[in-house]
Amino acid sequence: xxxxxxxxxxxxxxxxxxxxxxxxxxxxxxxxxxxxxxxxxxxxxxxxxxxxxxxxxxxxxxxxxxxxxxxxxxxxxxxxxxxxxxxxxxxxxxxxxxxxxxxxxxxxxxxx
Amino acid sequence: xxxxxxxxxxxxxxxxxxxxxxxxxxxxxxxxxxxxxxxxxxxxxxxxxxxxxxxxxxxxxxxxxxxxxxxxxxxxxxxxxxxxxxxxxxxxxxxxxxxxxxxxxxxxxxxxxxxxxx
Numbered sequence: 555x556x557x558x559x560x561x562x563x564x565x566x567x568x569x570x571x572x573x574x575x576x577x578x579x580x581x582x583x584x585x586x587x588x589x590x591x592x593x594x595x596x597x598x599x600x601x602x603x604x605x606x607x608x609x610x611x612x613x614x615x616x617x618x619x620x621x622x623x624x625x626x627x628x629x630x631x632x633x634x635x636x637x638x639x640x641x642x643x644x645x646x647x648x649x650x651x652x653x654x655x656x657x658x659x660x661x662x663x664x665x666x
Numbered sequence: 667x668x669x670x671x672x673x674x675x676x677x678x679x680x681x682x683x684x685x686x687x688x689x690x691x692x693x694x695x696x697x698x699x700x701x702x703x704x705x706x707x708x709x710x711x712x713x714x715x716x717x718x719x720x721x722x723x724x725x726x727x728x729x730x731x732x733x734x735x736x737x738x739x740x741x742x743x744x745x746x747x748x749x750x751x752x753x754x755x756x757x758x759x760x761x762x763x764x765x766x767x768x769x770x771x772x773x774x775x776x777x778x779x780x781x782x783x784x
Contacts, residue, residue: 586770597669598709598757598775605770644708648765653722654699654773656708 556581558647560657568665573632575660577645580626587628588646589619592659598644604628615639640664668692670776672758678782684746687779691739691760698735699773700743701757709757715741716764745781753783 561576579585589601602613609621619630628645645657671690679685691698696717701709712731713723717738726733730749735741745752755778761771 586765588765588770588772597777598759598773600772603770603772646765648770654711654714654765656701656710659708 556647556649556653556655558645558655558657560645560660562660564661566663566665567635569637570634573635573662575630575643577628577657578626579628579647581647581649583649586648587621589630590644590646592642635664637664637666670758670760670774672776672779674779675777676780678784679748681750681783682747684744685748685781687743687756689741689758689776692774695760695762697761697764698741699759700733703755703757748783750783753781755780
């Protein structure tokens with residue numbers, strides 16, 4: 555069985571401060587892991603993905619995530635938040651080619 | 667490159683009525699997904715096609731939902747009869763191959779269809 559848990563439903567940061575969105579997963583197989591972003595009234599867009607290559611993955615707009623197998627985590631980080639980062643973020647796990655599960659989402663608020 | 671197209675964008679129906687959604691994936695993409703996203707929740711996979719075959723429909727309420735992908739290209743998702751709890755955004759996505767495994771293909775999402783059941 556597989557599952558994904560986003561540990562925070564809401565995260566609020568000030569502009570220019572670091573961002574940390576937490577994601578834990580469970581999977582019986584070697585997973586592929588993704589982070590997608592959903593801006594209001596816009597479609598889902600891929601930020602980054604992990605597919606068993608480098609454990610530190612760099613994505614678009616300065617985001618990166620580190621795959622930690624021992625902790626079954628795939629946390630998303632960004633050194634400095636921008637107002638345009640305010641959105642809903644989803645952690646996604648896919649295994650065996652068949653099962654894709656989205657987390658419940660974390661809404662990121664960025665204060666000026 | 668054209669993105670994933672969906673229609674209609676919005677639909678309002680009464681409970682017990684039927685409704686159909688259409689999706690045209692990115693050209694050449696073998697895998698097509700339908701998701702249901704209820705307000706405040708993450709998308710839930712309803713059905714996944716590989717070409718014109720179903721590879722996962724374990725979360726599709728088969729007593730009222732049906733989907734097909736004719737000729738391995740366009741797809742239609744139908745609800746009959748609709749219930750109030752079906753109010754959600756229905757998302758279609760496509761990818762060159764399966765999302766899991768070593769390739770881990772990215773999914774490309776359409777704009778969604780917002781369904782309101784009254």
